[in-house]
Amino acid sequence: MTRAERIVSAAIQHQGVTISLPMPARHAQVLHCAEQFLPDYALxxxxxxxxxxxxxxxxxxxxxxxxxxxxxEPKTTGNERDLYSEDLW
Structure with a gap:
């Protein structure tokens, strides 16, 4: 039996480059990490x-x-359309 594709980490992407951190990292932490390595990045x-x-x-x-x-079973943080890391972990 094949397992369904799952969400495993928060990530950001720019110009084909993906940066992610393992859960329970939030998008803010991923953005902070990007800032450390890419000082000229545009949020x-x-x-x-x-x-x-x-x-x-x-x-x-x-x-x-x-x-x-x-x-x-994502919780809802008030937005029924988008997923936030807070909805999962």
């Missing part, structure tokens, strides 16, 4: 999302759908 230019168990970067909307299908 608004990053897309916030998640990495899946298949190694894919997905945006917040895709992540909510994947988490739901995988049975990760």
């Amino acid at each position: 608004p230019a990053f897309c916030q999302g998640f990495l899946t168990s298949e190694g894919r970067f997905v945006n917040r909307v895709q992540a909510r759908q994947i988490g739901y299908i995988a049975g990760q």
Whole structure:
């Protein structure tokens, strides 16, 4: 039996480069890490999302759908469309 794809970490992506930290890291921690290594980065230019168990970067909307299908039972933080790390861990 094949396991469903799951959300495994918070991540950001810019120009094809993905930066992530393992759970329970939040997006703010990932952004802070990026700032340490990329001092000239532009915060608004990053897309916030998640990495899946298949190694894919997905945006917040895709992540909510994947988490739901995988049975990760995302809590709601007031936004029914997007997924936030607080919804999972």
